[in-house]
Amino acid sequence: MKLTDSTTESSILEAAKHVFVLKGFEGARMQEIADEAGINKALLHYYFRSKDKLFEAVFIDAFVKFVPTILITLNSNSPLFRKIEVFVDHYIEVLSKNPFIPGFILHELSHNSERLSKIIRTVGLNPDQFSEQVLAEINAGNINPIDPRELLVNILALCIFPFAGKPILKIVLFKNNEEEYAEFLNKRKHAAAQFIINSIKKR
């Protein structure tokens, strides 16, 4: 978009992303972002007019990076079971490297749905192709009948919830042990896919 992709601008964006994702819009402080970017507050306002604008840039970036790929993968041409395996494995892997993104997106979306919903629509998420595929498999007698939207929500829930709910799950299941939780997530790449396929597979 900009030709002058100065180091400053990108380091601001990087710092802002870090702070906003961790603290949320309301909890984030411009001072902290400035510190983390190694500059001062005034420069933040020079590059981005306001906290609002800076946040919007960060949110759009995170949203576009993490959400549409969901449907791109699910709308691909792979056979259904393989698609589910690949998706779950890939998405849990990505989220393991960005564990705070789900909570960030869900929270900000809940609290600014008016302002941010236009972003969602701009991206143009469409689950129709996935739905068609599911219905075709049902008609062919390969899987048990299920509302494709239910299946889609289930897949997303099983991937995302372990991250959004990490703080409490880690305590309840693993006495707050970080390594064990990481191992749990790793096993889950396979286990969650298997759980889904087991449920819909005709036997």
Added chain:
Amino acid sequence: MKLTDSTTESSILEAAKHVFVLKGFEGARMQEIADEAGINKALLHYYFRSKDKLFEAVFIDAFVKFVPTILITLNSNSPLFRKIEVFVDHYIEVLSKNPFIPGFILHELSHNSERLSKIIRTVGLNPDQFSEQVLAEINAGNINPIDPRELLVNILALCIFPFAGKPILKIVLFKNNEEEYAEFLNKRKHAAAQFIINSIKKR
């Protein structure tokens, strides 16, 4: 706890709960809580010393009301399949009446895990009895092998995610139509339980 359960105190708590749950700790304003309770800011500080204290009262109340019942139900004596059906139906029903609670608890827990994790431990959540039951069913050859913790997380994920992710799901799946989403959640009480049971049931 207090003998003088004045109307004022309870109306403050009610207003505070409403505002905190909707806006989060950082987003909430004492002024808004005072307005909603029909009093002024000074009285808030008279009853609860600070915003922090008021928040803690609200959070504990919400947490104790919504989280431990999860495990009480799952640790009951019902047979596994019936237990899952009852739990899913009951929990989706409860959350339908308090749709913002999941996001509230998950978000605040993520951002104050140090301060709030003692609350979690105080409540004493223990999934062991549920785990035992699952393992017993596996050994008896009634269900397919599965890590009980995976199963627990899956059940919670399928119930909670549709609420935490409501803003985006409503747009992607139903073009933002509220009634259709409510109907989706209603069908889900049965569909989600069936999805789980299908997956673990030996056939």
Added chain:
DNA sequence: GTCTATATCCAGATAGAC
């Protein structure tokens, strides 16, 4: 472009009358 200094605003908290 980058800084220091400052303006402006607003939220949490307190003082003190009633």
Added chain:
DNA sequence: GTCTATCTGGATATAGAC
């Protein structure tokens, strides 16, 4: 207990020198 008025700190944002 409840109010009005006020203090105080901190956060966003701007002015203006370099």
